Amino acid sequence: MKNNNQHTQAGFKVPEGYFDSLTDRVLENTQKDKAVEHAGFSVPKDYFSTLEDRILKEVQEDKEVKVVTLKTSKNNTWVYPLLAMAAIFIGFVTINGLFSTDEVTFADLNDQELRDYIVDVNFLQDEESVEILYADNSILNDTEIEQEFTDNELLDYLMEDATLDQIIRE
Amino acid sequence: MSKTPDQEIISLILNEATANKGFRLLVSQYQEQLYWQVRKMVVVHDDADDVLQNVFIKIFKGVKNFKGDSKLSTWMFRIAYNESMTFLTKKGKTLQISSQELQDHLTEKLEADVYFTSDEIELALKKALAQLPDRQREVFNYRYYDDLKFKDIATILDLSEGAVKSTYHIAAKKVEQFIKVN
Numbered sequence: 001m002k003n004n005n006q007h008t009q010a011g012f013k014v015p016e017g018y019f020d021s022l023t024d025r026v027l028e029n030t031q032k033d034k035a036v037e038h039a040g041f042s043v044p045k046d047y048f049s050t051l052e053d054r055i056l057k058e059v060q061e062d063k064e065v066k067v068v069t070l071k072t073s074k075n076n077t078w079v080y081p082l083l084a085m086a087a088i089f090i091g092f093v094t095i096n097g098l099f100s101t102d103e104v105t106f107a108d109l110n111d112q113e114l115r116d117y118i119v120d121v122n123f124l125q126d127e128e129s130v131e132i133l134y135a136d137n138s139i140l141n142d143t144e145i146e147q148e149f150t151d152n153e154l155l156d157y158l159m160e161d162a163t164l165d166q167i168i169r170e
Numbered sequence: 171m172s173k174t175p176d177q178e179i180i181s182l183i184l185n186e187a188t189a190n191k192g193f194r195l196l197v198s199q200y201q202e203q204l205y206w207q208v209r210k211m212v213v214v215h216d217d218a219d220d221v222l223q224n225v226f227i228k229i230f231k232g233v234k235n236f237k238g239d240s241k242l243s244t245w246m247f248r249i250a251y252n253e254s255m256t257f258l259t260k261k262g263k264t265l266q267i268s269s270q271e272l273q274d275h276l277t278e279k280l281e282a283d284v285y286f287t288s289d290e291i292e293l294a295l296k297k298a299l300a301q302l303p304d305r306q307r308e309v310f311n312y313r314y315y316d317d318l319k320f321k322d323i324a325t326i327l328d329l330s331e332g333a334v335k336s337t338y339h340i341a342a343k344k345v346e347q348f349i350k351v352n
Binding site: 038039040041042043044047048051052054055056058059062063 | 190193194197198201202205206209210213215219222223226227230285286287289292293295296311315
């Protein structure tokens with residue numbers, strides 16, 4: 001009480017009974033500080049007093065991040081023509097394919113062009129061509145020869161075209 | 171502050187109107203227990219803080235499906251254990267060191283850690299624990315520091331009670347031997 005009076009005299013005031021309970025409160029706080037030590041580890045001051053709010057904030061933020069909303073506007077009429085165009089384009093691509101599928105087939109080749117090609121290209125130097133000629137017989141099988149011809153006609157043809165004959169012999 | 175029963179907390183969380191209140195209660199009631207559990211595994215305070223945030227996010231997402239097969243605290247301890255192990259595995263990969271080397275590395279850093287006691291006995295114990303295989307160290311921590319029942323430790327670590335008992339026995343012997351020699 002003496003201390004209380006002294007502080008009051010110096011112009012300061014303390015709540016009634018402040019010094020009477022001070023010892024207990026100091027000891028209580030010391031015990032509290034001791035409680036935040038565990039297995040030799042300790043934590044920064046006030047860590048646990050702020051932890052609850054930080055965790056709840058973190059959990060809330062995580063919850064909010066997962067929500068994906070599409071923005072809608074009343075003035076979005078311009079979107080519909082674009083959507084219609086996109087739908088037409090997708091439909092066109094689905095039916096016709098994105099790129100033209102026209103392919104040049106063996107039947108499209110002119111006889112003379114084919115002959116010139118065989119003469120010009122050195123097949124035996126080109127491994128890929130040799131492979132096609134000797135391994136992939138499906139080319140020959142798939143080729144439809146519309147014109148009927150006799151063995152003699154074929155022989156005459158081969159005799160006339162010495163270059164082609166030589167290529168086949170080789 | 172008096173402890174709210176787990177069932178009451180779960181009921182509050184399951185009711186949308188009281189979910190926030192329930193979760194706040196859950197956090198305030200278990201934050202310290204879970205923190206120390208994580209801290210003993212990851213050692214560094216900042217790492218423990220990061221892992222703890224993830225633990226509570228997982229708890230928040232999963233608590234609605236908690237079936238009550240085990241105690242709420244055991245279920246949460248298991249989440250904390252899994253998160254801590256995932257964190258340690260990632261840390262080991264980042265530092266390109268094995269699990270054992272990581273434990274040595276963490277123990278070495280302890281001596282300079284301002285959030286670790288300067289008590290020599292605690293430091294010696296941590297060094298001894300670092301020598302143990304992960305499983306033995308966890309069993310020892312749960313039993314020695316947290317005073318958990320063998321049955322609860324078995325649930326957290328997904329082991330049989332007998333295996334936990336023998337693991338603890340072996341771990342305690344190794345720790346004792348290490349401290350005697352060193």
